[in-house]
C-alpha cells in the first residue's frame with residue numbers, strides 16, 4: 443500500500459489538481475473518496491486532517507496536509523528532483539505563487555463558480571459568475587500570448603492548479619471559443635506524459 447493517501451471528491455477541481463500532480467510526478471497514491479453528500483468531511487475523523495472540513499487532504503507517512511495549493515508546493519518541492527514544477531529560483535517561485543493565487547481567487551470565483559452554479563442551481567448568481575469568468579479568461583488569454591505555460595518556460599504547479607476549472611469552464615456555460623491561447627495551453631497540459639483526466643460530468647456536489 444502506498445505511503446501517500448489522497449482524500450478527495452471525484453468532481454472536485456481542487457482535488458483534481460493534486461491528483462494530476464501526483465500522476466505527473468510519477469507518485470503512487472491511495473485515493474480515498476470522501477462522501478461530501480453524507481457530510482463525511484465534517485466528521486471528527488476528517489476534521490482531524492483538515493479543520494476547515496474540505497477536500498483535498500493528503501497523508502504522506504506521518505505528515506498530514508490540506509489545502510490543494512499547499513499540497514502542490516509540498517509534493518513538487520519534495521519529490522520533483524529536477525525542481526521544474528516548483529522552481530528554486532525565487533523570481534520563478536514568485537511567478538508560480540502569483541498564478542496559484544489566481545487559481546485560488548479569480549479562477550475560483552469565475553470559471554469554478556459558474557460550474558458550481560450549474561451543480562447547485564438556484565441561490566447563486568450564474569450571470570455574475572460567467573461575467574467574472576470571462577474577465578479572468580481575457581487576462582489569461584493575453585498572458586498566454588507567446589507563452590506555453592503560465593509561470594515559467596516549463597509546466598509548473600501553477601498550470602496544474604488552474605487547469606481543471608478552466609478546462610471545464612464550458613460545463614458552467616463559459617465558452618472557451620474566443621480563447622485560442624487558452625485552448626492551446628489546455629491541449630499542451632493534457633498532452634503531458636501521465637496526465638490524468640478529470641471527470642467531465644457537471645452533475646455532482648462539488649465545483
Ligand SMILES: N[C@@H](CCC(=O)N[C@@H](CS)C(=O)NCC(=O)O)C(=O)O
Pocket residue numbers: 451454455456457478483495496497498508509510511648649
Ligand atoms: N482552499 C481549499 C478549497 C477546497 C474546497 O473548496 N473544497 C471543496 C470541494 S472542491 C469542499 O470540500 N467543499 C465542501 C465544504 O466546503 O463544505 C483548497 O484549495 O484545497
